Amino acid sequence: MKFSTVMSPHLQPVNSVDRVMLQVLLALIPGIAAMTWFFGIGVLINITLAVVVALLAEASILGLRGRPIGSTLKDLSAVVTAVLLAISLPVIAPWWITVVGILFAIVIAKHLYGGLGYNPFNPAMAGYVLLLVSFPMQMTAWLAPIELGSVALNEVDWLKLIFLEQLPANIEFDVITMATPLDSVRTQLGLGRSVPEIKTDSVFGLLAGKGWEWVAGGYLLGGLWLLWRKIIGWQIPVGLLLGLGLFASICYAIDSNQFALPSFHLVAGATMLGAFFIATDPVTAATSVNGRIIYGLLIGSLVYIIRVWGGYPDAMAFAVLLGNLTAPAIDYFTRPRVFGQKA
Structure with a gap:
């Protein structure tokens, strides 16, 4: 036969x-x-x-x-x-x-x-x-x-x-x-107003800016769908949001009059778009499991640092490009051990 x-x-x-x-x-x-x-x-x-x-x-x-x-x-x-x-x-x-x-x-x-x-x-x-x-x-x-x-x-x-x-x-x-909510906070802080005073302005909604928080919710919904479909892994989005939220929480705990709530930074600007659709680009991101977590943490931290102390209120694009620069090194140092070989 x-x-x-x-x-x-x-x-x-x-x-x-x-x-x-x-x-x-x-x-x-x-x-x-x-x-x-x-x-x-x-x-x-x-x-x-x-x-x-x-x-x-x-x-x-x-x-x-x-x-x-x-x-x-x-x-x-x-x-x-x-x-x-x-x-x-x-x-x-x-x-x-x-x-x-x-x-x-x-x-x-x-x-x-x-x-x-x-x-x-x-x-x-x-x-x-x-x-x-x-x-x-x-x-x-x-x-x-x-x-x-x-x-x-x-x-x-x-x-x-x-x-x-x-x-x-x-x-x-x-x-x-x-002005966008991020730009408004930055400008008003420079004029001597506190964050609680700034948040009373008409541009702000429940969590971030009016309209903007719904846009962020839309991208969050789409990002969760990509996770459910296994199109992207959870490591980079979680790492990015965790890095941004951690920095924001520490600064808010130090001085709530000069630093906005973590929830504001997580919803404002391009955070959700960047976390689920931009930083997760498989070509330019880190590829190892642990490397993706580090990569996400790095981008989230850079977003907060540039937003608060840098020259650009949103900062997602700059943080992602800087993260792209580090991706090869992150992958190199987080390579999984080959089966049968010593670490």
Whole structure:
């Protein structure tokens, strides 16, 4: 009798790159929905523009490198990079901000190092930092949430604002923009106010800023879904949140008038987005089990240090890029012992 034989591997992998990326995109939906509700459709315009530019840039570079275009674009890695960068930008950012950031992320931060799997830095965060350092005025113009905004923009107004940088007649940018909760705390502390006094301002909600805490909740929900689906491991998110919360708790215990509650830092800014969607990037993060915990703790600690004593109120992008630098060393010193060999 003739038996059929097949080559290994005999077990098919459960996840492929495109399936993982698709589930990451699905997990982002609750946070994006909350951003759209509280801050307007500008985030959807930015996402659409970013995805189109990312796919065109990826296809162009692949063509120049002589690599297959169709199969690579289908892995959705460029789309994930585009969406992560787009939702990190102010919703009223002009179109050229998005284009410059995406081109840098795809062409320089990703393909200059060899493409997916070879880039040492998170492409979306590299693009974000370039924009923040180069164009601080545009990158710090955040729209007031719907609960505090006094002007309603329709679809045409949004398109004119993003693509022509024009507002409706008799409306100034200062009317529709405001400082983020993190920036507000930082500025008001510099003016001599205490944290309890600052938290009475209208911009703050139950835990963090109005609108912002719901956006964070959306990303937390999506992150928990990724954990449940085993798309990401628990070590980096838990380590990041623990590192940030531990630093915040110590400082709050020392002086509650000068340092905000740990819950504020855990909900404010890009904490949840960074913990579940950015720091967990499998290419640029530490890979060993213990290494991922250390990696997360390091990023969480750096987020707090830069927020409180550094020059940038949010700091997630800078902390992640610094963490990327340390990932190879962390993996080297946390390698698991090979079975049968002494430690």
